[in-house]
Amino acid sequence: MPDLAGNPGGISQCCYQHALTEGAVFCGECGKPLLRCMAHTECGGLVGDDGRCSVCVRPQLFLDKDAATDVKAGGVLVLPLVFYNASGVARPLFITDVWIREGERPRRKIELPWKRLDAGGSNRLNVQTGALERQGRYGIEVTFAAATNYFMREERFAFTSSLGLEVEQGGSLVINQTINTAGVGTGADTIYAPIRLETVGDQVRKAQAGGKAAELALQRADNFEASNGVRGYADGPLKGVVIDRSARIVWKGFGDNAPNAGPIATQDSILALGRGKAVAEGGDNHVQLLVTDTGGAVDEQVSQAISRRHMELFIQSGRLCARVTGSAGVLVGDHRHGVDDALAVINHGDVIRILPKYPEALGLQVRMRAAHGHVDEITITRVPVIPEGSKS
Ligand SMILES: [Zn+2]
Numbered sequence: 001m002p003d004l005a006g007n008p009g010g011i012s013q014c015c016y017q018h019a020l021t022e023g024a025v026f027c028g029e030c031g032k033p034l035l036r037c038m039a040h041t042e043c044g045g046l047v048g049d050d051g052r053c054s055v056c057v058r059p060q061l062f063l064d065k066d067a068a069t070d071v072k073a074g075g076v077l078v079l080p081l082v083f084y085n086a087s088g089v090a091r092p093l094f095i096t097d098v099w100i101r102e103g104e105r106p107r108r109k110i111e112l113p114w115k116r117l118d119a120g121g122s123n124r125l126n127v128q129t130g131a132l133e134r135q136g137r138y139g140i141e142v143t144f145a146a147a148t149n150y151f152m153r154e155e156r157f158a159f160t161s162s163l164g165l166e167v168e169q170g171g172s173l174v175i176n177q178t179i180n181t182a183g184v185g186t187g188a189d190t191i192y193a194p195i196r197l198e199t200v201g202d203q204v205r206k207a208q209a210g211g212k213a214a215e216l217a218l219q220r221a222d223n224f225e226a227s228n229g230v231r232g233y234a235d236g237p238l239k240g241v242v243i244d245r246s247a248r249i250v251w252k253g254f255g256d257n258a259p260n261a262g263p264i265a266t267q268d269s270i271l272a273l274g275r276g277k278a279v280a281e282g283g284d285n286h287v288q289l290l291v292t293d294t295g296g297a298v299d300e301q302v303s304q305a306i307s308r309r310h311m312e313l314f315i316q317s318g319r320l321c322a323r324v325t326g327s328a329g330v331l332v333g334d335h336r337h338g339v340d341d342a343l344a345v346i347n348h349g350d351v352i353r354i355l356p357k358y359p360e361a362l363g364l365q366v367r368m369r370a371a372h373g374h375v376d377e378i379t380i381t382r383v384p385v386i387p388e389g390s391k392s
């Protein structure tokens with residue numbers, strides 16, 4: 001059974017060990033980049049290729065023990081679903097949306113009377129099906145979006161579980177689970193695993209699964225995430241495209257002070273930019289931002305308008321986001337973002353102008369390379385460009 005608590009994204013134990021060393025960017029043993037969870041200081045977790053920290057985000061879905069085991073002719077069925085948060089680090093999970101799809105009918109949203117799931121806690125949701133015929137097979141897909149928060153940040157994911165309902169002659173019901181044995185992918189064999197809910201006589205309509213709820217296999221719904229805006233870009237040139245956490249950031253136009261290219265591997269998975277010195281020079285910033293004149297010399301006066309830590313860049317739910325920390329704000333397109341504003345989502349082709357008052361003084365042009373629905377490289381070019389061989 002696919003297990004979300006397993007080893008997502010192929011993260012090895014060695015990487016968890018090496019990630020504890022502050023400043024470590026790559027695992028000293030296997031050489032993989034260390035992609036820390038946004039809550040790494042609390043959970044010690046890393047995110048896999050799928051962007052999920054398996055320490056923080058571990059939803060489980062159950063069919064409750066009182067599930068019906070028969071269907072009256074033309075009747076509807078109520079599926080008692082139980083959502084459980086198996087996070088080992090006391091991180092709440094927020095179930096933001098639940099969708100049901102029956103057979104080929106369009107997916108419909110279910111109204112949720114609750115949202116928050118504390119770690120170790122569960123909430124129940126009764127989902128009513130459409131009218132079922134006396135006999136036949138019905139596929140039911142339960143999909144839900146779950147969010148995890150850490151301070152001002154949020155990651156969202158979607159998971160899905162497939163059930164097969166079989167109404168036998170006489171109206172008794174067999175619920176099968178549809179599991180792709182090879183996990184998410186094409187060409188996988190599908191097996192049907194009956195959920196042990198036994199019919200007890202004609203009168204009793206309750207399941208007797210040893211008095212226990214049956215756990216349903218969950219799979220990551222990555223295609224659904226991209227096409228429904230759960231992750232990635234919901235509009236613009238990258239509509240339906242998701243930025244991988246492992247995407248390389250390439251810096252251009254910084255002359256000889258260009259930061260190293262690579263995925264965001266800092267302790268808090270944030271890149272800080274501002275007037276303060278870069279880490280390599282003993283400062284706190286990943287990239288130092290200074291305004292230069294046409295000759296390449298630093299314009300001290302205009303540069304003073306840039307805050308020491310002016311802006312933070314990070315990848316959140318498959319999008320490049322900027323949080324403004326500098327009092328002067330930044331311009332993205334025509335829109336000014338200040339410290340009190342929501343995150344700015346940065347798109348392919350955007351130019352982040354560091355000082356709205358002097359838009360031409362310093363900008364960061366962002367270009368993304370996408371293939372098969374995923375961005376694997378982001379190029380950030382300083383404009384105006386500082387030629388190689390000159391120091392900024
Ligand atoms: Zn490793």
Ligand SMILES: [Zn+2]
Binds near residue numbers: 039045054057
């Ligand atoms: Zn985590």
